[in-house]
Amino acid sequence: MFDLIQYIFDGLAVGSVYALIALGYSMVFGVLQLVNFAHGELFMVGAYFVMYAISLGLPWHLALVVGMCCVGFFAVAMERFCYKPLRGAGKLAPLITAVGLSLLLQNLVQAILGSNPQSYPATLPDGTVFGFIKSLFPPVDQVTLPQLPEGLFDWGQIVVRHRDLLIFVVAIAVTLGLELFLRKTRPGQGIRALALQPNAARLVGVPFDRTISLTFFIGAALAVVAGLLQGMADNQVTPYMGISSGLKAFAAAVLGGIGVIPGALLGGLVLGIAERLLVGYDLSTYKDGAAFFILILVLLLRPQGLLGKARMVKV
Amino acid sequence: MxxxxxxxxxxxxxxxxxxxxxxxxxxxxxxxxxxxxxxxxxxxxxxxxxxxxxxxxxxxxxxxxxxxxxxxxxxxxxxxxxxxxxxxxVARTFQNIRLFAGLTVLENVIAAASWQRRGQSVASLFALPAVALKEKKLLESARKLLEFVGLSSYENWEATSLPYGLQRKLEIARAMMTNxxxxxxxxxxxxxxxxxxxxxxxxxxxxxxxxxxxxxxxxxxxxxxxxxxxxxxxxxxxxxxxxxxxxxxxxxxxxxxxxxxxxxxxxxxxxxxxxxxxxx
Amino acid sequence: MTVQEFLQYSILPLIFFGITAIQALGLQLILGGAGLLSLGHAAFYAVGGYSAAAFTVYAAPALGLTDPTLLMLLSLVVGALSALAAGFLVAVPCLRLQGDYLAMATLGFAEILGTALKNIDAVGGTRGFGNIPKLSSLPWVFVTLALVWWALARFRRTGLGMAIQATRDDEIAARSLGISTYSAKLSAFVIGSAIAGIAGALYVHAVQFISPDEADFSRSVIIVLAVVIGGMTSLSGSVLGALILVVVPEALRHNDTLREQRMIYFALIVIFVMLFSPKGLQSLFMRFMPKAAQQRGGTR
The missing domain is CATH 3.40.50.300 (P-loop containing nucleotide triphosphate hydrolases)
Incomplete structure (x- = not known):
């Protein structure tokens, strides 16, 4: 029983990273009905970018902001030059282009920086980077949850790592912030309008191209946040981290309901926990298949996802 | 009137x-x-x-x-x-023309006979005599329909490279191929x-x-x-x-x-x- | 290097080329023929390869079959049928899904399949399946390639072949002409998978080994690259694509940097092809042969 709860807590962290990546898939799919296959690579590029920025001496928060902007603009350029010319050319061409882009980024990074994993300059619990957060918590690698006075569970047996908690809190905060942005600000409402009714949105003056660019920018920026967190959690980055996490994040987006912001968070968490459970119960060889098993199950049984509403298909 | x-x-x-x-x-x-x-x-x-x-x-x-x-x-x-x-x-044409862009004019018409050729795919793969005659008749009727709508000389054009008016006529010929x-x-x-x-x-x-x-x-x-x-x-x-x-x-x-x-x-x-x- | 050495050295790359070409031809029917993106084509290839290997290793001795030619022929049938069945299982539910979802679902199925293969001890698990008898050879591969190519070229003209192409171009119009678009897509997917299975059977009996890595996403991507680079809409384009993907790395054998970076260039070519020349490199070559290019689309 304690194992189970422990695994669930452990799964929250990896699930939160999936969730942050899934948000980008979800938003882009919402406005363009395109699976931006290269989105996972933005996560990977972001992780590298921030890592090098920190190595160059930038403080972590500045490095993160610079990384978010640069990768964000890169994603905007990618859309402009590779996806935009293919609008109206059917679904196949942009999708194949996206696969090509993914392959390109992965191999470019590998060619430039080598395929060996690179160490992150800072780790979450200790190190200087998150020192200020560390100071808020007891100075240990593991926090023990407060003991409950009485009850069936001995909470003393469950340990939650510091960094996991932090990653989870960041994911929740980002999702809430994004949801708020999409509901309360004009550009955010533009994105929602485009996802709901592209033609009507254009008619009432939502700037189409700019809104698409904004969507790609935000998605990429969130992927960079995820990249930083993942890099710090694993203490390393590799050129291949994008493809595996990216595909799983896509599964998470579909699971939660693609185009639904809280859905991406829920999907990511469920997937992360499921994977952790498999590892915990000695089924780790099935771990990588699990995400896709869930993906296919959802596609077949409830294509709109856990939190999505069924949409009518236009003929 | x-x-x-x-x-x-x-x-x-x-x-x-x-x-x-x-x-x-x-x-x-x-x-x-x-x-x-x-x-x-x-x-x-x-x-x-x-x-x-x-x-x-x-x-x-x-x-x-x-x-x-x-x-x-x-x-x-x-x-x-x-x-x-x-x-x-019941056959139809479309307001926003829907021709098969990857096929030629003649192929567009023949594609409309696909379901009438069900179960013959293996036989026509090997050009067996059993279906050879049927296939020939099919080709003839497709050509006849193209002639009927005045598109005979465009047989081998890519369908979507035809002028607009002719594309509409091709859609009619194609629809009629379903009998x-x-x-x-x-x-x-x-x-x-x-x-x-x-x-x-x-x-x-x-x-x-x-x-x-x-x-x-x-x-x-x-x-x-x-x-x-x-x-x-x-x-x-x-x-x-x-x-x-x-x-x-x-x-x-x-x-x-x-x-x-x-x-x-x-x-x-x-x-x-x-x-x-x-x-x- | 003597001629003999060169030939000796060329056999394996040629076998790889032939097998990649057969895989690509199968995917061409699905991707170029029916307009469906399968990102799990290598999985069906692996299913065919594993089944064919299991047949010759376990089933054939039990049945008392020893004649190598007969065994190879039977294993081709086993490979094709098992991949066909796998394709059917994947396609029946997945074809209800639209475009991008279908691609992801096929990818998902391939990953699940790879995971499953890693967990089956009878076929070696993660270590791979070895000690497969050597039954196929270069002639086997090339004769099969020629037959598959020939059959697919003729298949386009059949009723089903036309129905598949019509479905690719416009599903609504195809249905309005009595074509069952679902069965057209299903047929394309299943036949394409079976062809991948044939390639798998040839592979295991030439290399005498197969591992779960053969079902990997990266293998599926290679096949997609071959089909797209050569030109999705034509069979010869797929063979050309396979030739480029297999021969270019071999030719770059002495240039390590270029060889390592080859995927970058392949990826760039794919993006370039999609943006500027959707008919692939083959159509670029055709431009240098004006007469051949004018045959189609010209007045006659």
Whole structure:
């Protein structure tokens, strides 16, 4: 029983990273009905970018902001030059282009920086980077949850790592912030309008191209946040981290309901926990298949996802 | 007017009754009824957004109606799959031309015979004599249809590289390759110049007279409709507001109002109100 | 290097080329023929390979079959049928899904399949399946390639072949002409998978080994690259693509940097092809042969 709860807590962290990546898939799919296959690579590029920025001496928060902007603009350029010319050319061409882009980024990074994993300059619990957060918590690698006075569970047996908690809190905060942005600000409402009714949105003056660019920018920026967190959690980055996490994040987006912001968070968490459970119960060889098993199950049984509403298909 | 009026003398091929479809809360088509007799051209007109194409989509199985029935002679087609309806003998063309872009003109027509060649794929793979004759006949009838619509010399063109007017004719030839009993034409004259329209009118007439089909056509060009159709149904806001001969329709105050009421179609409204069948 | 050495050295790359070409031809039917993106084509290839290997290793001795030619022929049938069945299982539910979802679902199925293969001990698990008898050879591969190519070229003209192409170009129009678009797509997917299975059977009996990595996403991507680079719409394009993907790395054998970076260039070519020349490199070559290019689309 304690194992189970422990695994669930452990799964929250990896699930939160999936969730942050899934948000980008979800938003882009919402406005363009395109699976931006290269989105996972933005996560990977972001992780590298921030890592090098920190190595160059930038403080972590500045490095993160610079990384978010640069990768964000890169994603905007990618859309402009590779996806935009293919609008109206059917679904196949942009999708194949996206696969090509993914392959390109992965191999470019590998060619430039080598395929060996690179160490992150800072780790979450200790190190200087998150020192200020560390100071808020007891100075240990593991926090023990407060003991409950009485009850069936001995909470003393469950340990939650510091960094996991932090990653989870960041994911929740980002999702809430994004949801708020999409509901309360004009550009955010533009994105929602485009996802709901592209033609009507254009008619009432939502700037189409700019809104698409904004969507790609935000998605990429969130992927960079995820990249930083993942890099710090694993203490390393590799050129291949994008493809595996990216595909799983896509599964998470579909699971939660693609185009639904809280859905991406829920999907990511469920997937992360499921994977952790498999590892915990000695089924780790099935771990990588699990995400896709869930993906296919959802596609077949409830294509709109856990939190999505069924949409009518236009003929 | 010189429209043939053997109305009532022939049995109805296509019989549509009380078709209704709602999209969400919007009633797109309500209680739509219509009959298409053999060897007759029936017109379906109405202002933009009246629901004409939706009616076609309901009859051909693209949408499933919430209420109502569609019969082709004795066969009920209501709510069947689009390909089942097509196989039963209802063929159509599309307002926004839908040719097969990757195929040549001749291949577009032959593709329409695909389902008639079911179960022969293995045999035709090895060119077995059992199907060789059938295949030859198929090719002949495809060529005949291309000749019929005047596209013989374009056989090997890529379908979408044809001029607009010819693409519409190719769609007609392709639809006829399914050996239909009823042909539904969705704005066949759109984008054509007057000469082309005259040719098209002759073509549609001979589809009826020579091939013996019933034709239902949606068209915005009133002169074209008034000249060609024996019977016209007028649709507005998803409901039938008038049925009758071209003369009756032109005089119908409801029709005039529907057209004049819709700002954008004033020009057409005048045509509906005063359009004279000047030539055939 | 003597001629003999060169030939000796060329055999394996040629076998790889032939097998990649057969895989690509199968995917061409799905991707170029039916317009469906399968990102799990290598999985069907692996299914075919594993089944064919299991047949010759376990089933054949039990049945007392020893004649190598007969065994190879039977294993081709086993490979094709098992991949066909796998394709059927994947396609029946997945074809209900639209475009992008279908691609992801096929990818998902391939990953699940790879995971499953890693967990089956009878076929070696993660270590791979070895000690498979050597039954196929270069002639086997090339004769099969020629037959598959020939059959697919003829298949396009059949009723089903036309129905598949019509479905690719416009599903609504195809249905309005009596074509069951679902069965057209299903047939394309299943036949394409079966062809991948044939390639798998040839592979295991030439290399005498197969591992779960063969079902990997990266393998599927290679096949997609071959089809797209050569030109999705033509069979010869797929063979050309396979030739480029297999021969270019071999030719770059002495240039390590270029060889390592080859995927970058392949990825760039794919993006370039999609943006500027959707008919692939083959159509670029055709431009240098004006007469051949004008045959199609010209007046006659």
């Amino acid at each position: 010189n429209s043939t009026s053997n109305h009532g003398s022939s049995e109805f091929l296509l019989k549509v009754e009380n078709l209704t479809i709602r999209f969400g809360g919007l009633v797109a088509v309500q209680n739509f009824s219509l009959r298409v007799p053999a060897r007759q051209i029936v017109g379906l007109i109405g202002p933009n957004g009246a629901g004409k194409t939706t009616v076609f989509n309901l009859m051909t199985g693209v949408y499933k109606p919430n209420q109502g029935t569609v019969y082709l002679q004795e066969t009920e087609l209501t709510g069947r799959g689009a390909h089942v309806i097509a196989r039963s003998g 239909p009993k009823v042909l539904l034409l969705d704005e066949p004259a759109a984008g054509m110049n007057p000469t082309e329209k005259d040719e098209l009118a002759k073509l549609v007439r001979s589809i009826c007279d020579v091939h013996g089909l019933g034709v239902l056509l949606i068209e915005h060009d009133m002169k074209f409709v008034m000249n060609l159709c024996a019977n016209i149904t007028v649709l507005d806001h998803g409901e039938v507001i008038a049925v009758g001969s071209p003369l009756e329709i032109q005089k119908n105050p409801k029709v005039i109002e529907a057209y004049l009421g819709a700002e954008e179609t004033t020009g057409e409204g005048t045509a509906a109100a005063s359009g004279q069948g000047s030539h055939s």
